[in-house]
Amino acid sequence: MENAPKPRRLAPAEVQEFILFEAQLLNERAFEHWFALMTEDIVYWMPAREHQPNGRMEASIIYDDRTLMRSRIDRLSHPKMWSQNPAAKMQRLVSNITLDHDYETNGMVHSAFAAFEFRNNEQRIFGGTYEHQLRREEGGFKIARKVVRLLNAEGVLWNLGIPF
Amino acid sequence: MDIAEIASLVGDDRVHARCYTDPAIFELEMERIFRRTWNFACHESQIPKSGDFVTMTIARQPIIVARAPSGEVAAMFNRCSHRGSIVCREESGNAPNFTCPFHGWVFRCNGELAGIPYRESYSPEFLAQTNLGLAPVPRLGRYRGFVFVSLSAEGVPFESYLAPLKVGIDNLLDRAPEGELIADNGLHRYAYKGNWKHQIENGIDEYHPPFSHASTIKDGKQMARAYGSEGFHYTNKNEKSEDVGRSHFDHAEIHGFPYGHSYLTVADRSRVADLKVPSYRELLIKKHGEKRFAEVEEETFITNCVFYPNFILRVNNNIHLRVVRPIAVDRSEVWVWPLRFKGAPDDMSEGIMRYANVHTSVASFVQTDDLEVFERCQEGLNAQAPEWVWLARGLKQEKPGKHPGELVAQGTWETGMRAQFRYWKEMMTQA
Ligand code: FES
Numbered sequence: 215m216e217n218a219p220k221p222r223r224l225a226p227a228e229v230q231e232f233i234l235f236e237a238q239l240l241n242e243r244a245f246e247h248w249f250a251l252m253t254e255d256i257v258y259w260m261p262a263r264e265h266q267p268n269g270r271m272e273a274s275i276i277y278d279d280r281t282l283m284r285s286r287i288d289r290l291s292h293p294k295m296w297s298q299n300p301a302a303k304m305q306r307l308v309s310n311i312t313l314d315h316d317y318e319t320n321g322m323v324h325s326a327f328a329a330f331e332f333r334n335n336e337q338r339i340f341g342g343t344y345e346h347q348l349r350r351e352e353g354g355f356k357i358a359r360k361v362v363r364l365l366n367a368e369g370v371l372w373n374l375g376i377p378f
Numbered sequence: 379m380d381i382a383e384i385a386s387l388v389g390d391d392r393v394h395a396r397c398y399t400d401p402a403i404f405e406l407e408m409e410r411i412f413r414r415t416w417n418f419a420c421h422e423s424q425i426p427k428s429g430d431f432v433t434m435t436i437a438r439q440p441i442i443v444a445r446a447p448s449g450e451v452a453a454m455f456n457r458c459s460h461r462g463s464i465v466c467r468e469e470s471g472n473a474p475n476f477t478c479p480f481h482g483w484v485f486r487c488n489g490e491l492a493g494i495p496y497r498e499s500y501s502p503e504f505l506a507q508t509n510l511g512l513a514p515v516p517r518l519g520r521y522r523g524f525v526f527v528s529l530s531a532e533g534v535p536f537e538s539y540l541a542p543l544k545v546g547i548d549n550l551l552d553r554a555p556e557g558e559l560i561a562d563n564g565l566h567r568y569a570y571k572g573n574w575k576h577q578i579e580n581g582i583d584e585y586h587p588p589f590s591h592a593s594t595i596k597d598g599k600q601m602a603r604a605y606g607s608e609g610f611h612y613t614n615k616n617e618k619s620e621d622v623g624r625s626h627f628d629h630a631e632i633h634g635f636p637y638g639h640s641y642l643t644v645a646d647r648s649r650v651a652d653l654k655v656p657s658y659r660e661l662l663i664k665k666h667g668e669k670r671f672a673e674v675e676e677e678t679f680i681t682n683c684v685f686y687p688n689f690i691l692r693v694n695n696n697i698h699l700r701v702v703r704p705i706a707v708d709r710s711e712v713w714v715w716p717l718r719f720k721g722a723p724d725d726m727s728e729g730i731m732r733y734a735n736v737h738t739s740v741a742s743f744v745q746t747d748d749l750e751v752f753e754r755c756q757e758g759l760n761a762q763a764p765e766w767v768w769l770a771r772g773l774k775q776e777k778p779g780k781h782p783g784e785l786v787a788q789g790t791w792e793t794g795m796r797a798q799f800r801y802w803k804e805m806m807t808q809a
């Protein structure tokens with residue numbers, strides 16, 4: 215029982231509100247506002263497998279720095295992004311928002327999400343966890359790193375148009 | 379379906395929509411193309427040690443490729459010789475043997491039978507049979523780390539099948555500082571509601587990028603993909619590519635070959651970005667010397683090699699292996715393994731992964747729109763009229779190449795697809 219999981223502290227309201235606000239921006243396709251939440255050195259990562267150590271030396275579903283994230287958002291407003299034409303509607307539910315044991319030093323927040331997507335007369339369900347690394351900047355929170363661990367990351371995936 | 383009917387589906391400049399939509403044709407393709415010709419199975423860097431294995435389906439059949447203790451590569455059907463369970467569920471791993479979950483028969487990693495529980499109840503004659511191991515795949519072909527299998531004991535010899543596209547594999551290995559490729563860097567996997575041919579045709583379709591991938595163009599330039607790359611211009615200044623008679627991609631060439639093979643060359647040298655990474659360049663010059671390095675640089679001209687029917691090898695920039703797995707007439711899966719060169723500097727390998735993520739991931743900037751278009755094609759092809767899909771670009775304007783049966787074409791010509799369907803017709807009309 216050496217590595218028995220320890221309970222994490224519930225994130226304070228301020229942190230929870232921030233995480234939920236981010237989800238709201240994505241749900242509302244307010245991508246520019248979403249991008250404005252990121253730090254200059256943002257890393258936005260969706261690993262392709264469960265125990266992937268990092269995104270540098272192996273394939274990821276998404277591994278964006280600021281430049282790639284900018285291009286990702288530019289595409290989302292392009293009228294000829296065929297895979298989002300028509301655009302998908304998405305609802306993300308974020309829950310279980312807790313602070314990392316070392317939150318005071320690393321700013322890490324853990325949460326779980328469920329997401330529903332509707333496009334082309336088809337509804338899809340996604341689930342997984344988020345890790346947000348928060349940093350205080352200009353009096354508010356910014357996201358320095360966001361890791362999206364999709365439950366089915368290791369499976370054969372169907373088109374993913376919108377960021378999670 | 380009689381031979382004449384199948385033959386009537388493929389003309390010089392067109393193919394019938396049924397080639398993409400008819401389930402009976404799909405079944406015949408499994409039997410006459412996928413089971414008779416060669417399919418890429420894996421790269422040896424995925425199974426370096428004794429007991430390493432990978433599993434896959436080829437022509438929808440479960441297969442294991444494993445490294446035997448002798449160092450040999452063994453390919454066998456993932457099907458217990460007793461009553462049929464698969465003996466391995468994992469996609470990759472290491473195992474000294476495979477134990478069937480049903481009644482516990484055990485097989486060595488080269489497929490030989492190692493043990494049967496409670497064997498007294500079997501007759502000596504039964505146990506004396508030599509075919510109680512995992513059935514070997516009839517033919518295995520290896521070339522410089524690339525493993526292909528054929529599910530048929532007869533058919534085109536591996537050497538002949540490989541010959542037209544060896545150049546792509548050779549060039550890749552000449553660019554490996556330690557002469558080895560690593561295909562064990564994770565993978566991208568995606569599915570789409572469409573026929574397998576949409577993907578294999580896409581490997582040599584340079585007509586589509588300005589249109590299908592319009593969303594990756596900003597101010598006339600493609601969004602930068604490789605590290606440090608600026609992104610290249612699609613068109614001449616002030617011209618929209620839709621308005622000009624000749625695409626940027628017509629600076630590239632398509633080479634069509636026998637056996638359905640083809641390759642695509644780079645549209646311009648500035649797109650071969652990897653050889654310009656200084657630390658990597660130095661390593662290669664040290665390996666080859668200045669003179670040979672200059673030749674290797676000159677020989678680095680291929681973008682994609684498309685091995686019919688299931689394999690695309692990306693030869694420059696975001697080098698990768700891409701395998702197409704037909705599931706049903708209107709459903710396919712694709713597995714893409716990014717490659718790196720053993721001994722190459724980390725920044726270069728990281729650049730390849732970064733490029734892979736924006737190109738072949740299911741959430742990438744490029745693949746997403748290809749998948750959407752494949753699905754739209756599948757839907758559209760259900761229309762009863764027109765009956766034909768046109769593959770007429772550049773027909774009869776090609777020049778002969780060096781290889782027997784080779785045709786050399788401009789980048790946007792449908793010469794590659796025509797090569798694919800010539801072989802399709804040849805194979806599909808052999809009962
Ligand atoms: S089916 Fe494998 S042991 Fe019986």
Ligand SMILES: [Fe+2]
Nearest residue numbers: 580587590748
């Ligand atoms: Fe494409």
